[in-house]
Each structure stands twice: as C-alpha cells, then as structure tokens.
Amino acid sequence: GAGVSQSPSNKVTEKGKDVELRCDPISGHTALYWYRQRLGQGLEFLIYFQGNSAPDKSGLPSDRFSAERTGESVSTLTIQRTQQEDSAVYLCASGRLSSYNEQFFGPGTRLTVL
C-alpha cells in the first residue's frame, strides 16, 4: 500500500517569507507526527496529532511554527517569517493509535532559507 508522502520535496525560500509543508499519512493511521532533522544530526520531535487534535506540541521551537490536521488525514506545518536556523529536513510520520505504535516516515521536505 501507499506510504507516507510529503510535499514539496525541496523548498528554497527567502528569510522572512512564510512556508507551508504538507504530509499525507498512511490511510487509517490515526497518529501523525512532525520531526525536524538538522544537517548531520538526529531527529527532533515537533508535534503529535491524535486524530485532528494535538495533545503534544512541546517540540515546536517558537510561535512562528504551527500545524493543523483536517479530516484525520492531511497535515500542514506552517513556518512564518522563516529564519536561516529553520533550514533543515522536516519529516512526517504516521502510526496506528494502539499499544503497537510503529511509526512510518515519509521522505521529508528539505527546507533551505536563504
């Protein structure tokens, strides 16, 4: 079946502009996660959705970052007034909301802020 998909695959933007990143989870997966990976580093958690609500937003680095999910499906991560330190790969994952919560990752969006 189809895996997690993300778009765009690459995004280059100028400092100060807003960007929107999209994630399509695996069909039927109730849980959706956003992570960030800076160059040469591990993944940092940003936000987790259970259905359309976000019980854990603890990883969002500032109020410039927001995310929403609709229809228990697609999610968008929005970064306002982008800064150079926002440059990273943004990865989305999805999983079943159960005791067996294996997470499956999309290919990521590489964001470069000039």
Next chain:
Amino acid sequence: GIQVEQSPPDLILQEGANSTLRCNFSDSVNNLQWFHQNPWGQLINLFYIPSGTKQNGRLSATTVATERYSLLYISSSQTTDSGVYFCAVEGGTGTASKLTFGTGTRLQVTL
C-alpha cells in the same frame, strides 16, 4: 525526558564483516524502533522491538528492557548497508507519543 545514547558513533567495515550497534536508554519504554537512513535521507524501518529478539535476513535485534539497552546485529555486511542507523524510543507513559532519537551510528562498508 528520556535519554538515548548510541555507540559507536562511527564504524567502518570491510564487506563481509559483522558488527554490533548498541542503544542505551534511560527509562522504561513502550516502543523501540531501529531505522536505517539511506544516503538519500529516507528512514527505513528495520525493527519494532520494545523487548525480545527478532531477525530479518542478515539483520537481527535484541532488546533487554529491564537493563535498558538494545543491540542491532549486522552480519555479512554489504556496501548497501552504508548509512546512518538510528535507535528511537517512546517513553513508557502508557499512551502513544513521540519518539526520542539517538544521535545515530554512521556505518560505511567498503569493498
């Protein structure tokens, strides 16, 4: 929060050699996953293994939850095994939540 340490940070092997990667974690876990990040950045699921032992081809993994560590074994390594191996854990809160990643082991397999 829960801490995850991986060792070694870097590993160079000749094709055909075996290796063991280690993951230590600081608290009880509901979920532990091993991933391979290929040179194109894609995270590939290797094992979902909060406890016990699993094998998949040349790869196997063991998690000893009571001692808070997991091991990933790679046998007869191939050049396609190159990349970064991540261990990630979900803390034992009883509800589905985030994965905390280690900093990874960078593996290079040479001919």
